[in-house]
Amino acid sequence: MTKPVLELQDLRVYFNTRRGIVKAADGINLQLYPGERFGLVGESGSGKTTTALAILRMIKPPGRIVGGRVILDNDIDLLSLTDEQMRQVRLKRIAMIPQGAMNSLNPVLRIKEQMILTMRTHGAEGSNGHMLKRVEGLLASVGLQPNVANLYPHELSGGMKQRVCIAMAISMRPQVILADEPTSALDVVVQRRIMQTLRTLQEQLGAAVILVGHDMGLMAQFVDRLGVMYGGKLVEVGTVEEIFTDPKHPYTQLLISSIPSLHRKRNFQTIPGMPLSLHEPPSGCLFHPRCPQAMAHCSQIVPREIEVTPGRKVLCLLYDEELTPAAQREVVDDTAAS
């Protein structure tokens, strides 16, 4: 089997707030294989963006990465690199397409200036004429005219700005592209064109993509595998087919059945209960207060990762045939604390 290009092991990102520690990403394990498209879904605050930012070590205080490993190419743990070494990884090996391209470009620099500056910062070399040729080639690859290089961001539409961001992201031929809701602010027609462009380029480069978002339609159409996040935990991982046709985790099941579609009118099904507050997380499984299949011990035991079939992981006690000693210890800890 091929080795993962990127592997997250027990990645934990905590935020120190006045109201206590918020575990925004808590024990994320994930393998991303070369060339694959992986989707990370979840409601707002589920930790999907935090996880993506942590891969690039772009978590800002009061947040910090408190543990785990981010292994690139089976080789280096990104969390052990110096800041300067990390800078050489960004863009060159792992690039990010940020959420809301509207605000991520520098308003006072022409497109060519910021693209060249970005590439040079991350190690590109060559004369200005050579760099300009590269910029024009990159713009062409995302379907933009060469004259866009001379424009300022405010002269571009939202879709064109997002294309510029994609051009920048692929400029150093990265192995991994992180796309955080790259089309959430765009109209559907533009969205489709942009995702087609991203898909074409990603296949040409052979890069792996992590698409972060909450649009299940977009996920179904774009990614190969899907990870579902809830309350900072990755509660289920599987192929798109598996998640859509046979969801295992009760949260995923509710998520799938509540998606509005053009096939069923007046489907008002939703996930019951209040959205999770990470300031006061419930004990045991974080989803148990909203879970229609909750059992008595769900409020006491923190579920562990169960691999139901190869590559198919779920974080739910329904699938845990034996309670591990570790889990039982946590029960004891809980009762001792209360």
Place this chain on the structure above:
Amino acid sequence: MTPPLLEARNLRKVYTKRSGFFSRPDENVALDNFSFTIGGDDPVFIAIAGESGSGKTTLAQMLLGFTRPTSGEVLYRGQNIHHLNADSQKQFRQEVQAVFQDPFAVYNPFYRIDHILHTPIRKFNLASSRKEAENMILEALATVGLRPEDTLGRYPHQLSGGQRQRITVARTLLLRPRLVIADEPVSMVDASLRATILESMYKVHQDYGISFLYITHDLTTAYQVSDSIVILYRGIVAEAGDIEAVIKNPQHPYTQELVNSIPMPSLGQNWIASDDSMGTEAVDNVMHQVSKGCKYATRCPHVMERCRQNQPPLYQVGQGQVAACYLYDETPALTGDNLTDTLHRRPDFRQ
């Protein structure tokens, strides 16, 4: 015959912008030649859909009287809404309600939910006693699916976006309006909570016979709740009619492109398959102005010479379905461009 509750007559809104001090002003037609009526007796649930820059919010703002049309007029019970006397003005503000996009911005953070719900009752003298007011509030909360113990006595920040938006719907309901104009009411709410808001809007429509104008960019949610739909493209009605017909059997090339662009949450749509036959510039560049002819001509795969000359009228392409496209010039055109009959063709209500 009594005049209808709300009528839009040939509404047109032009925004002008000067790019330089001495330059000729740029004219941007936000909405052009929009006519329809919403009666009070025959409750309808109409979606107004379009992408950014299609004029949907401009329409809502004009119908609510927040923006004056450049030409044309909005009539409330037969009177121009900008020339209402004080009494009619107050009645208009009760009968026509609004739900806005951002549930985080509409509430004063210092007031509890109780205050938010009591205020309209007090302002419009809707209850004769405190007890009656409280009963009205409980009823309104129950209709939108909120429990009093979760909401009353709380501050807005203690509620989720979905709960807040349902409070807005509940407050609307207290006034017993005839029409609610909801401008993107679910777009800022987490996807997992959108259904709760749509459900409460639909329930208010069903249980109390209140008409809704649901303004959105999202055809999927429009399909969930609406009976008919108007598709706007750069200020022009591209297509309108029964929602089932328009979504399942779109006739205007723009509607076809729009429906095909929706990523379906199901397998095997082949959405990503490349058909980039048309230039990306034309699709991307919303700012680009088309001075004459069909606004969609630059992108249209079926474009003909005449499309670049004149804006096509709305043709009756099917039962309760009209499309502004010369592909259908053999069918009769809609008289007066008035969408009323097209949008009110409701078999379940009419027969």
